[in-house]
Amino acid sequence: MRSTTASGDTGINWARGRYRAVKPGGATVAEIDSKGGRSRDDAERSRRFQQMALPHLDAAYNLARWLAGNASDAEDIVQEAVMRAFRFFDSFHGESARPWLLAIVRRTWYTEWQRRSSSHEVAAFDDEIEQADDTAIDGWSTAPSDPQALLIREENTRLVHEALAQLPVEFREVLILRELEDMSYRDIAAIADLPIGTVMSRLTRARRKLATLLKARLAAGSAGGSQAAAPMSRQPPEPGPICEGDA
The missing domain is CATH 1.10.1740 (Rna Polymerase Sigma Factor; Chain: A)
Incomplete structure (x- = not known):
């Protein structure tokens, strides 16, 4: 892609x-x-x-x-x-x-x-986004192609971009590398300096968070409203460490 x-x-x-x-x-x-x-x-x-x-x-x-x-x-x-x-x-x-x-x-x-x-130039980390619900959503599969398939099927490019921007950086980067850049788990692990198992675990959690955000945005859109995008989470994970909950 x-x-x-x-x-x-x-x-x-x-x-x-x-x-x-x-x-x-x-x-x-x-x-x-x-x-x-x-x-x-x-x-x-x-x-x-x-x-x-x-x-x-x-x-x-x-x-x-x-x-x-x-x-x-x-x-x-x-x-x-x-x-x-x-x-x-x-x-x-x-x-x-x-x-x-x-x-x-x-x-x-x-x-x-x-x-x-x-030098205090960076916005504070968005803890509420970091603590977003990790649970799977009824009717949603967490298969690797789901967020991308939703994008193509519904043509909701803007909604997907807004939802991606709300993800914590450690989740956003692995999704971008996997779903948009079509990179292998091995290459993502090399780029992010993480074990392959951690990359796979982080991708699973990232897809679930993205699905949660997309579901909320789609529901808001179908109700005739528009949900403002939350500020992009800017705080990076240090190269190498495993986030809480990663395998």
């Missing part, structure tokens, strides 16, 4: 349009080629990095957009993450660059959140 941002737009147009502004290593390939002070090895390294990174920038922006909650911060996060990825590109020896790059995006966002938290 193609990535979809929190605003409903695809991230790939942003990725292709903004990549030259990122300038990994401080210069684009064209600029490197035009400077005699840069070696051909540097230019080749930059080319290889672009070939590796560009196909995954839409996914990187998509993840950053959902984590940060706004486009401006997401762009800053992705640009910083790409700079970091380029800096450590020589240490990458994996088969797939996608989970490696997304893990850097996640870590970059968490670092920025810590900085803002220490």
Whole structure:
């Protein structure tokens, strides 16, 4: 499935349009080629990095957009993450660059959140959303495709986006990676620095919370009302720890 941002737009147009502004290593390939002070090895390294990174920038922006909650911060996060990825590109020896790059995006966002938290720039965690009902809903299955199937079947893109935005970050990120990015449990575990069993448990709880929120919104819509979206939960889980209730 193609990535979809929190605003409903695809991230790939942003990725292709903004990549030259990122300038990994401080210069684009064209600029490197035009400077005699840069070696051909540097230019080749930059080319290889672009070939590796560009196909995954839409996914990187998509993840950053959902984590940060706004486009401006997401762009800053992705640009910083790409700079970091380029800096450590020589240490990458994996088969797939996608989970490696997304893990850097996640870590970059968490670092920025810590900085803002220490300077009181981040909104407080929404405890009421964290304590949302975990119980399954009559008539709803928690099969992996249910939230996505509901989206397609009912064409409620806006409602699903609003419901996703209400989820705590640790639930939202695994849903985005699994349902919108079609990533494997193994790759999600690598990105979030979690055991695979924890990823699966967290996904189950996230789907139940999402179903609860969607049911409430659909009921409000059928009654002719509109339910205002709660503020997006911004507090991140530290990379690695297991949330209470995770297996």
